[in-house]
Amino acid sequence: MNKWKLSFFFTLVLLLVSNLFWFYSALDAGVTYTYQQVSLDDKTKAVKILGELIVKGGNKYTKKDILHLLRQAYKDALIVEEENSININGVHFIFKDGNLSEIKG
Numbered sequence: 247m248n249k250w251k252l253s254f255f256f257t258l259v260l261l262l263v264s265n266l267f268w269f270y271s272a273l274d275a276g277v278t279y280t281y282q283q284v285s286l287d288d289k290t291k292a293v294k295i296l297g298e299l300i301v302k303g304g305n306k307y308t309k310k311d312i313l314h315l316l317r318q319a320y321k322d323a324l325i326v327e328e329e330n331s332i333n334i335n336g337v338h339f340i341f342k343d344g345n346l347s348e349i350k351g
Contacts, residue, residue, distance in 0.1 A: 293337075293351030300349055309341045 340348040
């Protein structure tokens with residue numbers, strides 16, 4: 247067998263293997279992204295439901311009360327207090343007229 251035939255078939259097999267690898271990688275990335283998006287959507291819905299539940303039961307609490315509770319529960323967390331909101335780990339407690347009105351996650 248000639249050297250060029252051997253080189254051709256070796257290169258052909260190498261090309262097919264590399265194409266299969268890239269196809270598998272692209273397919274795996276697509277499936278992973280889909281599962282991550284579904285998981286994120288579920289988390290967002292859960293945060294919204296819990297936020298509405300907390301607002302209904304906690305609208306009598308003032309900003310000072312919520313801040314005190316958060317500082318007791320999360321001593322090492324970074325709590326940012328603004329004029330009408332408190333931010334902790336991506337959760338925003340929003341206040342209107344000094345009372346809790348909304349929670350966003």
